[in-house]
Amino acid sequence: MVENEEIFGIPEVDGTLFAALPPGWLAILSGDSGSGAPLLAKQFAHSGIGRVPVLFYTTFERTDDVRRAFTDFGWDPTEVKVVNLADEYYERVLVRGLDIARAREQGLTLDQLVGAEPHPVVTKSFSLTNRMLSDLGNIDRPFRLVLDSVDFFFEVLQPNDVTTVARQIRHRCQTIGGQALLTIHSVTHDRAVYGLLQDLADLAFQLRAEPHGGRYVHTLFTEKVANRPDLARITPVHVGDSGWLAGALEGAPG
């Protein structure tokens, strides 16, 4: 059992979930754009600091922006390994695609062929899956991992491959006691695959933002706790100086 009794560091949400979970588990967090799921994902990462190695894979933010968001809430980003998968994918795959498109459209000069450097060999075997799993393979003790978000995988992989990624992460979690959170910012990709991810996860959360008066109020739904449906709950939340807190904002519906 991992000595870590915080999931998000929100006692009203974390509650007794840890007692109900196996040593290694996979959680998914869904939330539409504007719901605040990326911040909750960072809070999940922050809650692991000091207990286990923390890996944060971002697919849509700049690495500096991720770190700044940590700092803004008083969380130490230096203890989190931030990996920017989108940048790596762009640099190693998409840039090559642009080069190729340019070469095909404009033709090649002799200088581009004689004495030139080929595209790095690694680009040929670059895989988002391998990039993450190789990191996980190097960890031999409990860890905490965030993938924010899995939406990017839907863009570059076949839907079935996305579930395979999730299965592999979960397997690694189960093997060495890891805790992983995959965020899904939009569930419009493929409802069937989303359903599979929900089935696969030990925990499923959804963060919703609803307009109320002149502002949005947020609610965190603990939709699934594997084998413990009685622990599912609905928690009003809001953002304070130290991140997400339980409780509705003043004036919001209870």
Next chain:
Amino acid sequence: MESPAEPPSPPPRALMAPATILERCTTGIAGLDDILGGGIPRGNMVLVAGSVGTGKTTLCLEFLVRGAERGERSLFLSVTEASEKLIQNLSTFEFFRADLVSDGSLVFVDLPMLYDKLGLEHEEMTADEIDILIRTIHDLVETLGVKRLVLDSLTSVCYRIRRDEAIRDFMLRLGQTLNDLGCTSLLVSEIGPTQGRYSMHGVEEAIVDGVVLLWNTRRSGDILRVLQVVKMRGTAHSRAQYVIELTPIGLLMAPHLKGGHPEGA
């Protein structure tokens, strides 16, 4: 090795219009130009077929070096061997001049680099990718003013085209493109020592303008290299077999005498 079945030939000269003397691309290889009546008709695409160790690449390289010496820009498209290594091997021949490479008269391009730059790494090229490959070769030949081209090997390229009809189409278009640009080309075809044809798929020899066959034969304990011009459109030529010797000064040819004690291929 017995010569494979004869590929399609042009109509007998007697049935053709009054003979026109086509411009020749002098190979510069002692003996070969004599066989061909002065050289390969300019713009012809010629298959140089042979099994391993028969001298295909050396013949092709000498063809390019001799051309570059005559001021004809020459291009070697290498699939199977890195240019650097080819040049290193070539430097052991006295006929090779490094200055031809440094002044750009003799250009080596590694096709894998071209594949990489154009994203043509799939195991089987699509029709679009074949089109890109032909267009790129065309652009290189046109831009550089290439008059002699060697593709070593056609077999490697066709391996990734696979379908006979696609290979036929590729070769027809490549031949037309190079001919339009006045570029004479040698395409290396790798065949087995006992293969009964001149190419892997059997369609290549039907498209090309000429076939030069090379093979090894044993005689009195020696392995001799033998060359035969099987087909050459646009010129009368000898079909006799010639023993070739790869010497430091280049490829030398002598009639292959039928006497002796042949020991098979």
